[in-house]
Amino acid sequence: MPVTIDYSKLRIIPDPDTREWWDATRQHKYLVRRCNRCGHKWFPPNIPACSKCMSMEIGWFETAGKGVIHSYVVVVQPIVGAFVGAVPYVVAVIELDDCKEEDGSVTRVAGVLTNDETEVAIGLPCEVLFEATNDPKIVMPRWRVSGSAENTWKFSE
Amino acid sequence: MGALTDKYCIVGVGETPQMRPSNRTTLSMACEAVTKAMMDAGLAASDIDGMTSYQVADSTSSAHVATALGLRLNYCLDIFGGGSSTEALVAHAIGLIEAGYAKTIVCFRSMNGRSGRRMGGQIPGGPIPVATAMDDNQFNMGWGWTTPAQRFGMSAMRYLRDTGCTTKAFAEIAVAHRYHASLNPKARLRSPITIDDHQRSRWVVKPFRLLDCCQETDVAAAIIVTSRERAYDLRHPPVFIMGGYARTMTEAPQWNYSRPVLHYVAGNYGWKRAFGMAGISHSDVDFVSCYDAFTFTTLIQLEANGFCGPGEAGEFVKGGRLQIDHELPSNLSGGHLSEGYTHGVQMVIENVRQLRHRADDACPEWREGRHTYDRSKGCRQVKNARICCGMAWGWENMASCLILRGIAA
Numbered sequence: 380m381p382v383t384i385d386y387s388k389l390r391i392i393p394d395p396d397t398r399e400w401w402d403a404t405r406q407h408k409y410l411v412r413r414c415n416r417c418g419h420k421w422f423p424p425n426i427p428a429c430s431k432c433m434s435m436e437i438g439w440f441e442t443a444g445k446g447v448i449h450s451y452v453v454v455v456q457p458i459v460g461a462f463v464g465a466v467p468y469v470v471a472v473i474e475l476d477d478c479k480e481e482d483g484s485v486t487r488v489a490g491v492l493t494n495d496e497t498e499v500a501i502g503l504p505c506e507v508l509f510e511a512t513n514d515p516k517i518v519m520p521r522w523r524v525s526g527s528a529e530n531t532w533k534f535s536e
Numbered sequence: 537m538g539a540l541t542d543k544y545c546i547v548g549v550g551e552t553p554q555m556r557p558s559n560r561t562t563l564s565m566a567c568e569a570v571t572k573a574m575m576d577a578g579l580a581a582s583d584i585d586g587m588t589s590y591q592v593a594d595s596t597s598s599a600h601v602a603t604a605l606g607l608r609l610n611y612c613l614d615i616f617g618g619g620s621s622t623e624a625l626v627a628h629a630i631g632l633i634e635a636g637y638a639k640t641i642v643c644f645r646s647m648n649g650r651s652g653r654r655m656g657g658q659i660p661g662g663p664i665p666v667a668t669a670m671d672d673n674q675f676n677m678g679w680g681w682t683t684p685a686q687r688f689g690m691s692a693m694r695y696l697r698d699t700g701c702t703t704k705a706f707a708e709i710a711v712a713h714r715y716h717a718s719l720n721p722k723a724r725l726r727s728p729i730t731i732d733d734h735q736r737s738r739w740v741v742k743p744f745r746l747l748d749c750c751q752e753t754d755v756a757a758a759i760i761v762t763s764r765e766r767a768y769d770l771r772h773p774p775v776f777i778m779g780g781y782a783r784t785m786t787e788a789p790q791w792n793y794s795r796p797v798l799h800y801v802a803g804n805y806g807w808k809r810a811f812g813m814a815g816i817s818h819s820d821v822d823f824v825s826c827y828d829a830f831t832f833t834t835l836i837q838l839e840a841n842g843f844c845g846p847g848e849a850g851e852f853v854k855g856g857r858l859q860i861d862h863e864l865p866s867n868l869s870g871g872h873l874s875e876g877y878t879h880g881v882q883m884v885i886e887n888v889r890q891l892r893h894r895a896d897d898a899c900p901e902w903r904e905g906r907h908t909y910d911r912s913k914g915c916r917q918v919k920n921a922r923i924c925c926g927m928a929w930g931w932e933n934m935a936s937c938l939i940l941r942g943i944a945a
Contacts, residue, residue, distance in 0.1 A: 388665065422675075422794065430787070450693045450694035451690070452686055454680055455740060457680070458663055459680050467739075470690075489681060489690075490679050491679040501697050536703075
């Protein structure tokens with residue numbers, strides 16, 4: 380069953396470091412930060428400096444929005460009003476396919492899956508999609524499982 | 537050994553009851569806790585010249601508390617912080633006294649953690665009706681991922697996957713800490729539980745069940761640090777500060793889930809310094825406290841602080857190892873899981889009481905340091921308690937530690 384979020388109960392306030400990121404999601408683009416000096420990429424985008432080389436000359440990298448589930452939780456007791464009708468829902472940390480760097484570092488992002496927990500496992504591929512909210516200025520990225528994989532791991536109760 | 541090992545002591549401890557709700561201000565509760573800690577130490581108002589506290593924009597200040605009680609301070613400071621701050625303020629007090637800025641310092645935490653500001657931003661009555669997300673929250677509130685349970689659960693889930701550990705290991709911790717709470721008249725939850733009780737409790741956020749999560753309480757607690765020379769004249773046998781580490785951090789912030797191993801937490805970077813400073817090894821430790829915001833935070837810190845190897849914590853805690861009269865008793869007051877939640881102070885307080893051999897249990901003569909060691913009669917004093925290692929957790933990325941000893945060690 381698709382997980383429905385009541386965005387009328389959520390107000391996102393972009394700031395000078397994140398406005399361009401929210402502008403991009405409105406155009407259905409998923410960005411991560413990129414250092415203009417050394418190329419290191421990171422998320423979340425409100426971190427204003429490169430932790431590899433300390434540069435503050437930073438830009439953006441548009442990812443393909445595809446990755447692999449690195450970990451997840453299943454929220455059963457809601458805390459944020461917008462999600463009261465959505466429980467149980469899955470939040471995952473996703474390792475992006477196109478953000479692997481030569482020194483072995485990777486960029487991971489987080490988001491809510493559209494899938495319910497029976498369809499989710501660590502190791503499964505997933506992809507981003509974009510969801511309109513009540514605020515015309517805010518489009519919210521979501522993620523969905525996009526295929527199968529070997530050697531997945533699933534939480535067993 | 538560290539240059540200041542055993543030179544400073546914790547001489548007074550005190551706290552309010554664990555309440556929900558308190559119907560009191562954080563100022564009122566803090567005054568009570570500070571006063572009780574001073575009475576416990578046998579210190580007069582003129583003896584206290586330093587006060588520090590920590591908070592997350594949810595509490596009163598040192599200046600308010602000190603002036604309310606008529607204390608004239610040479611030093612006061614309130615820091616921003618939660619778990620791992622108690623031990624850091626002890627380290628800070630040592631530095632201040634050593635440098636001559638103050639002689640005797642009270643550190644407190646006062647919070648209406650249930651009836652006031654709740655963790656993760658919930659209002660007292662339940663979910664946030666309309667949530668406003670700014671700053672870091674832009675990148676978690678929109679995915680319904682705000683509370684410590686939800687955040688730490690992400691590391692815990694990956695830990696289960698990477699190590700083969702199961703939630704039965706979480707249960708061992710819940711059971712041990714609850715058993716200790718059953719011996720603590722001050723604890724909120726005192727009915728012993730079993731592994732099965734844990735496994736049957738309702739889900740909060742998988743992989744955490746209700747019995748994996750700490751209490752939310754309204755409480756204030758205080759401890760007093762002074763020099764060894766002053767400590768000898770006070771009411772109780774001194775408890776010596778052997779070593780520690782203070783708000784040690786990983787290289788990546790907690791909210792950076794790109795860190796190479798999600799469950800490689802800050803304690804890994806600290807424990808060699810603490811044990812080196814104290815001049816002891818793990819086998820010298822008679823009991824521990826281990827910050828139990830969740831069962832998992834205890835589990836992962838035992839591993840991070842070298843009590844077992846990487847990935848071994850699940851095996852390590854099996855068979856009641858953390859229970860009193862077993863190899864490594866943990867959180868003897870019941871901890872955050874069962875006694876109540878004070879953002880870490882109560883663990884230091886309990887460790888001090890244990891090392892004085894004055895656990896405030898059901899033994900008629902505990903005040904004189906005489907215990908029956910009969911658990912069926914409510915004694916929770918660890919026999920021959922000499923050295924304790926207290927491990928504290930801020931987030932995955934921040935941790936503190938305090939190794940203490942009593943006079944017999």
